[in-house]
Amino acid sequence: MKLVLLGYMASGKSTIGKLLSEKLFVPFIDLDEYIEFKENSSITTIFKEKGEIYFRNIEHRYLKELIHTEEQFVLSLGGGTPCYANNMELILKSDHITAMYLQASIPTIVERLIAGKDKRPLVKELGDEKLTEYVAKHLFERRFFYEQAHHKVVIDHKKIDAIITEIRMLLH
Ligand code: S3P
Numbered sequence: 665m666k667l668v669l670l671g672y673m674a675s676g677k678s679t680i681g682k683l684l685s686e687k688l689f690v691p692f693i694d695l696d697e698y699i700e701f702k703e704n705s706s707i708t709t710i711f712k713e714k715g716e717i718y719f720r721n722i723e724h725r726y727l728k729e730l731i732h733t734e735e736q737f738v739l740s741l742g743g744g745t746p747c748y749a750n751n752m753e754l755i756l757k758s759d760h761i762t763a764m765y766l767q768a769s770i771p772t773i774v775e776r777l778i779a780g781k782d783k784r785p786l787v788k789e790l791g792d793e794k795l796t797e798y799v800a801k802h803l804f805e806r807r808f809f810y811e812q813a814h815h816k817v818v819i820d821h822k823k824i825d826a827i828i829t830e831i832r833m834l835l836h
Pocket of ligand 1: 671672673674677696707741742743744745783784785786
């Protein structure tokens with residue numbers, strides 16, 4: 665089994681991915697953490713010192729590296745991963761990969777981002793009052809890519825256990 669979780673920042677990809685992997689007895693990989701490990705640097709520092717274009721290049725390279733392994737995994741992507749460098753195409757044409765979009769509404773995303781902006785370079789400097797407009801525009805551009813996933817799970821107002829059950833049912 666190779667399961668890829670995708671969706672906007674703060675949609676729960678990492679939290680859900682980790683728990684799901686435990687239930688499925690399959691290793692969990694978080695792409696951002698993998699990048700940080702490989703580059704020996706935090707995402708924030710990579711953005712600051714080398715810029716977003718560099719980040720998108722290595723994000724693509726490490727994604728390719730991971731999806732070509734023989735291993736099984738639950739892989740949580742970064743929010744922007746599906747939207748750059750033909751990454752979504754790469755995922756969809758790989759055999760045995762199921763792509764799952766964790767769909768969160770704008771208010772849910774904004775509320776969560778306000779609570780955890782610091783580790784997210786794209787929104788770190790934005791005032792809270794600007795977040796709704798930013799997320800709405802960004803999501804409008806990115807939705808095209810997210811919607812190409814094989815399945816979609818709406819996560820708003822749901823408990824983690826319920827989301828995991830829903831994903832497991834979709835996998836059968
Ligand atoms: C990004 C999302 C982040 C991280 C980077 C860029 C994005 O991952 O990859 O800051 O473009 O949406 P999370 O979705 O895990 O926050």
